[in-house]
Each structure stands twice: as structure tokens, then as C-alpha cells.
Amino acid sequence: MDPYGLRRVVAPVGVLPQRADVLDPALPLGEDEVAIEVEALNVDAASFRQLEGAVGRDPARIAAEVERIVRARGKLHNPVTGSGGMLIGRVAEVGPRHPAAAVLHPGDRVATLVSLTLTPLALRRVSAVRPEIDRVECAGRAILFATGPWARLPEDIPERVALAALDVCGAPALVARQAEPGQRVLVIGAGKSGVLVCAMAKERLAGRGEVVVADCSAAALARVAELGVCDRTLALDATDAVGALAGAQQGGGSLFDLVVNCASVPGTEMAAILCARDGGTVVFFSMATSFTAAALGAEGVGKDVRLVIGGGYVPGHADLTLDLLRRHPKVRASFEERYAR
Amino acid sequence: MDPYGLRRVVAPVGVLPQRADVLDPALPLGEDEVAIEVEALNVDAASFRQLEGAVGRDPARIAAEVERIVRARGKLHNPVTGSGGMLIGRVAEVGPRHPAAAVLHPGDRVATLVSLTLTPLALRRVSAVRPEIDRVECAGRAILFATGPWARLPEDIPERVALAALDVCGAPALVARQAEPGQRVLVIGAGKSGVLVCAMAKERLAGRGEVVVADCSAAALARVAELGVCDRTLALDATDAVGALAGAQQGGGSLFDLVVNCASVPGTEMAAILCARDGGTVVFFSMATSFTAAALGAEGVGKDVRLVIGGGYVPGHADLTLDLLRRHPKVRASFEERYAR
Numbered sequence: 001m002d003p004y005g006l007r008r009v010v011a012p013v014g015v016l017p018q019r020a021d022v023l024d025p026a027l028p029l030g031e032d033e034v035a036i037e038v039e040a041l042n043v044d045a046a047s048f049r050q051l052e053g054a055v056g057r058d059p060a061r062i063a064a065e066v067e068r069i070v071r072a073r074g075k076l077h078n079p080v081t082g083s084g085g086m087l088i089g090r091v092a093e094v095g096p097r098h099p100a101a102a103v104l105h106p107g108d109r110v111a112t113l114v115s116l117t118l119t120p121l122a123l124r125r126v127s128a129v130r131p132e133i134d135r136v137e138c139a140g141r142a143i144l145f146a147t148g149p150w151a152r153l154p155e156d157i158p159e160r161v162a163l164a165a166l167d168v169c170g171a172p173a174l175v176a177r178q179a180e181p182g183q184r185v186l187v188i189g190a191g192k193s194g195v196l197v198c199a200m201a202k203e204r205l206a207g208r209g210e211v212v213v214a215d216c217s218a219a220a221l222a223r224v225a226e227l228g229v230c231d232r233t234l235a236l237d238a239t240d241a242v243g244a245l246a247g248a249q250q251g252g253g254s255l256f257d258l259v260v261n262c263a264s265v266p267g268t269e270m271a272a273i274l275c276a277r278d279g280g281t282v283v284f285f286s287m288a289t290s291f292t293a294a295a296l297g298a299e300g301v302g303k304d305v306r307l308v309i310g311g312g313y314v315p316g317h318a319d320l321t322l323d324l325l326r327r328h329p330k331v332r333a334s335f336e337e338r339y340a341r
Numbered sequence: 342m343d344p345y346g347l348r349r350v351v352a353p354v355g356v357l358p359q360r361a362d363v364l365d366p367a368l369p370l371g372e373d374e375v376a377i378e379v380e381a382l383n384v385d386a387a388s389f390r391q392l393e394g395a396v397g398r399d400p401a402r403i404a405a406e407v408e409r410i411v412r413a414r415g416k417l418h419n420p421v422t423g424s425g426g427m428l429i430g431r432v433a434e435v436g437p438r439h440p441a442a443a444v445l446h447p448g449d450r451v452a453t454l455v456s457l458t459l460t461p462l463a464l465r466r467v468s469a470v471r472p473e474i475d476r477v478e479c480a481g482r483a484i485l486f487a488t489g490p491w492a493r494l495p496e497d498i499p500e501r502v503a504l505a506a507l508d509v510c511g512a513p514a515l516v517a518r519q520a521e522p523g524q525r526v527l528v529i530g531a532g533k534s535g536v537l538v539c540a541m542a543k544e545r546l547a548g549r550g551e552v553v554v555a556d557c558s559a560a561a562l563a564r565v566a567e568l569g570v571c572d573r574t575l576a577l578d579a580t581d582a583v584g585a586l587a588g589a590q591q592g593g594g595s596l597f598d599l600v601v602n603c604a605s606v607p608g609t610e611m612a613a614i615l616c617a618r619d620g621g622t623v624v625f626f627s628m629a630t631s632f633t634a635a636a637l638g639a640e641g642v643g644k645d646v647r648l649v650i651g652g653g654y655v656p657g658h659a660d661l662t663l664d665l666l667r668r669h670p671k672v673r674a675s676f677e678e679r680y681a682r
Contacts (some may be wrong), residue, residue, distance in 0.1 A: 147643040299653035302488040309648035311639035
């Protein structure tokens with residue numbers, strides 16, 4: 001048993017696969033591993049842009065560079081950006097002691113929800129590069145460790161819509177644990193994860209309390225309002241903590257029990273903290289969050305708030321998020337409009 | 342009422358005092374402010390080293406540089422390191438609407454638990470610079486906002502011992518909320534905050550469960566063991582996640598319900614996450630914590646753990662920590678030996 005894939009680490013010896021320079025994708029399948037016949041790599045946007053910058057926008061050259069990296073490292077771990085992406089494919093083989101051995105079968109179509117930076121991968125060929133969606137279509141074999149989250153691709157939701165939702169599925173899943181009926185919830189950021197978080201929070205409040213979504217884009221707020229997943233919108237710039245607090249308290253409103261930060265820009269920690277009531281909770285999902293800004297910020301204003309790191313994994317998060325899309329046809333339609341093309 | 346001190350921000354207009362370039366310490370006292378007659382500035386170590394590097398180790402020149410910064414900015418906010426420190430002094434005046442108006446009186450000796458980076462300060466003179474303890478003795482006037490945490494300096498504990506404990510008082514206070522009887526608790530880092538966290542966790546477990554302290558220094562572990570605040574010590578290098586996990590599971594031990602990361606070095610996020618059981622909690626107090634390393638790390642290994650940012654403020658944290666020292670004479674003695682000289 002090798003739940004973290006340590007035996008596949010070639011160099012440096014003894015680190016976790018994510019920190020490794022080189023993995024060995026060719027070892028025989030472990031009894032707690034799953035082999036996936038890869039169809040496509042959804043490359044992290046930052047990585048894709050770097051590849052384009054390095055070798056140019058010619059698909060053939062990008063394909064060659066992807067093949068070169070995977071050959072050298074045994075994984076698509078961009079050595080410059082440090083980022084990866086995710087993959088989709090069909091299950092080829094299931095080790096008898098993998099936790100999902102009873103439910104995963106050869107031929108099942110799945111997406112891995114674990115970064116390509118730690119996924120052993122061997123490519124036979126790249127068949128197409130699609131820069132407009134950061135995708136590399138290919139044939140190859142990848143390994144999923146026992147601890148690696150994955151999701152079955154649904155048959156009733158277009159693949160690209162499902163991938164867009166799965167990409168942020170940890171956020172609504174964690175909010176489902178945090179939100180409770182009667183709470184006032186503020187969601188900062190009206191993008192993809194913000195919309196799903198709103199929808200989940202609104203369900204959890206069960207008609208008691210309030211879900212408010214804040215963003216600096218009036219257009220984004222108008223779109224969310226149309227989806228019926230929030231009670232109110234608030235136009236504010238979350239990088240302006242003082243202005244955000246004034247906006248949140250506008251009309252004598254009290255502060256929020258739960259603030260969920262889904263902003264995509266840096267510098268929004270203090271706005272989130274100031275908008276939470278004493279005794280409340282702030283959950284940070286933005287990868288632009290600064291640990292010290294959050295920790296020192298709350299101390300500096302003497303605010304007693306629980307500060308939670310939104311770590312993308314919650315058991316069942318993929319199904320929970322796809323079901324959320326199914327229950328909210330307007331949200332699903334907006335995802336289809338935006339991502340299914 | 343101006344709980345965040347916004348009216349004292351001179352430039353740039355509209356930001357919080359911590360982000361301001363210049364504050365005005367000379368405004369008349371606000372009705373929810375406290376004025377403090379300053380005796381000493383405990384300068385952040387990084388800031389003090391920078392000052393020494395910039396002007397040399399001559400106390401007179403360091404004094405002049407401190408005076409220059411405070412004159413220019415209205416606060417001791419080192420423009421290079423971005424850090425501050427804390428101050429001690431006596432209450433000079435208490436605004437009638439400050440939250441502590443009923444309990445704080447002129448002449449009371451206090452320490453501010455809020456950074457000097459956001460504390461309005463005017464110096465009349467620097468009387469001594471003590472590089473060996475990063476301290477600047479001075480006469481001046483500082484302002485504490487309504488939201489600024491402070492602590493009364495105890496009469497029964499040497500000042501430098503009290504300051505050393507108050508410096509990290511948020512850690513044991515937050516752990517007091519998280520730890521419960523029956524839990525297995527791992528404290529990573531056997532330094533000052535690690536020791537106080539151990540003492541608090543051991544009290545909270547009430548004889549059921551286990552407090553284990555881990556560090557790479559055998560000497561530090563031996564010191565903690567002598568204090569009677571842990572059940573077991575574990576020699577491990579927390580920057581080596583795989584080795585740390587092996588150490589934690591050594592002898593067939595199960596993983597921990599609560600992991601408290603008090604390490605002072607970067608790169609220890611994964612060790613903390615791997616050592617927590619599924620469903621457990623990791624609290625990060627180290628300012629060297631990387632938000633993304635923690636968030637992505639837990640996702641990459643499919644671990645369902647609550648990841649908590651240890652924000653230094655919990656109501657009552659100062660008294661709680663000083664009382665902890667009083668109840669643990671050996672811990673107090675070790676602090677006296679180390680800090681009271």
C-alpha cells in the first residue's frame with residue numbers, strides 16, 4: 001500500500017510526488033492505484049500561457065514541449081510556473097485495494113481532481129492542442145493514487161460544464177458545512193465559485209437569513225441576481241477594506257455571520273475580516289490570499305473571527321457540486337452559456 | 342466613534358491605519374481612544390536588524406533613525422521591513438466611550454497587543470537603545486483605538502517574561518477553544534508558543550488523550566519534556582513531510598485529531614496536514630505558513646481536514662496566557678531563565 005505514491009518518486013528521494021522533480025509512471029500498477037487511459041489534459045491557464053510564451057503559439061511546438069516535459073518529469077508539472085492542471089480519461093485498470101475498487105470499473109469516464117503536478121503520466125502521442133480552452137488532447141496513461149480525489153464524468157451534463165464546476169467544487173462543499181439557517185452570509189466575488197457558493201448557501205439557509213453577493217463588477221452582480229441564488233447584491237471593491245465595510249453596513253445593516261472570500265485578486269483579506277461579525281467565520285478560497293495579511297489583519301483590528309483556509313477537498317464534493325447544478329437550472333444554463341461552447 | 346482610527350490616516354486617504362504611509366498622532370483624543378504615555382518600544386526583530394544594517398550599531402544613530410521614522414510617519418512602521426513591534430507605557434487618558442473605559446485608568450501600566458505599524462505615535466525623546474533586547478526606551482505619546490487589543494502588565498510576573506508570553510498569547514488562547522478531552526494533539530515546534538500551546542492543550546485534555554510535541558532539536562524537546570506539559574516528544578524535521586508522517590505513525594500510532602503548527606521555518610504545511618487524521622483540524626500559527634501550500638496540499642492528498650489560520654486575537658487571550666504561566670511554575674521558570682535577564 002502506497003497511498004501517497006511515494007514509491008513512484010525518482011528524484012529527489014523521499015519527497016512527496018508534488019515536490020518531486022521526476023516520477024516513474026512506468027512501474028507496474030500498485031494494488032491501491034488506478035490506471036487511467038488519458039484523453040485530454042486540461043492544462044492550468046498560467047502553465048499554458050507560459051508554454052505559449054516559451055515556444056510560440058504553434059500547436060505542434062506546444063505539443064512537442066508538453067511531450068518533452070512529460071518525458072523528462074513523468075508528469076505534466078510545468079517547471080517554470082510550478083502548476084499543472086487536471087486530466088480526463090477512462091479507467092483502464094483498478095487495483096484491488098484502491099478505496100474505490102468496488103465502484104470504479106474499466107471504461108468509466110473520470111476526471112482527476114488532483115493536480116497534474118503530482119500525477120504520474122506517460123504520453124504515447126499528443127493528437128491536438130486547443131489553446132482557446134487550454135486543452136491538450138492526447139493518448140497516454142496516468143496513475144491515480146489511493147488518496148487522489150477523482151470524479152465520475154456525468155452523462156447528463158456537458159463535459160466542459162462539468163469540468164468548470166468540478167474545478168471549484170471544494171468551495172460549495174465546504175460552505176455546505178459552514179452555513180446554517182438564520183445566518184447572514186456574504187460572498188465576495190461573483191465569479192464561478194462565488195455563484196456556486198451562493199447557490200449552496202441559499203439552500204442551507206432554508207429561507208431564513210440572507211445571502212449577499214459582493215463584487216466590483218455591476219455586470220457580474222446583475223448576472224448573479226438573475227440566477228436567483230442570492231437575496232441581495234452589493235457593489236463594492238474588496239481591495240478597499242474601509243469602503244467595503246461602509247458598503248456592508250449601509251442602511252444600518254449588521255455584519256455577517258459568515259463571509260466567503262471567492263475574490264480572484266489579492267488584497268481582499270481585510271474587507272472579508274471587517275465584514276464579519278465578532279464571533280463569525282471567514283472562509284478564504286482565493287489562491288491570492290496572503291496568510292499573514294489574514295492572520296495579522298484580524299489581530300490588528302481586535303476581531304474575534306474564525307479564519308478558515310478553503311482547502312479544495314471535502315468528501316463527496318464533486319457529486320455535491322454537480323447535483324447543485326442539476327437543482328439550479330438557471331445556474332446550469334449560465335455555465336452552459338459560458339463554458340459549453 | 343472611530344473604532345479603526347480612520348480619522349488619523351493622513352495619506353493615502355481612505356485606507357486603514359496599517360496600510361497608511363502617514364498617521365496623525367497629534368489630533369485631540371477621540372472619545373473612544375486611549376492615550377498612552379510610552380516608556381519603551383519593543384521593536385520587531387526584523388525591523389531592528391534592518392535599522393542596524395542601515396545606520397550601524399551606534400545607539401545614538403539608531404535612536405535618530407527611530408525618531409526620524411516616527412516623525413515622518415506618525416508611527417514606528419519600518420518602511421523597509423514593513424514591520425513594527427509593540428509598546429509598553431502608562432495610560433494617560435481614557436476616552437469615555439472606549440470599550441475599557443470602566444476598567445482602564447490613568448497610571449495603569451499596559452502593553453499594546455496591536456502592531457506599532459498601526460499605532461499613532463509621537464516621540465519627545467529616545468532615552469536609551471538596547472540592541473540586545475530590540476528595545477528603544479523613550480518618552481512619547483501613543484494612541485490605542487477602540488478595536489486595539491491591549492494587556493495590563495501584571496505585578497507578579499517580570500515585565501520581560503510577561504511580554505515574551507503576551508507576544509504569542511493568541512496561540513494558547515485559540516488552542517483552548519480547539520482542544521477537547523480525549524483528543525490526540527500534536528504540537529509542531531518546541532519554542533515559546535509551542536510550549537504554551539502544550540501547556541494549554543494538556544490542561545484541556547484533562548488527563549484523557551495525549552499531547553505530543555515535535556521538533557528537530559533534541560535539546561528543545563528535552564527542555565519541554567522537563568516542564569511536564571507534554572506526554573511524549575517526537576524528534577522530526579517538519580520540512581520533511583514524508584519523514585514526519587513516518588515519525589508520527591511510528592510504533593503503529595494513529596494520526597492526530599488536532600495538529601498545531603508553531604514551527605518557525607517555512608515548508609512545514611504538508612507535515613502538519615499529513616499528521617492530522619481525516620476529519621481532524623490543523624491550526625497554523627507560523628507566520629512562515631504559505632496559504633497555497635496549505636490549501637493545495639490538503640487537496641493533493643485528498644485529506645479532509647479543517648485548516649485554521651491562527652489569527653492572534655481571541656478575547657481574553659492576554660489574561661488567559663498570563664494565568665497559564667502562573668499555573669505552570671516550571672514553564673514560568675523556563676521563561677524567566679530565558680527572557681528575564
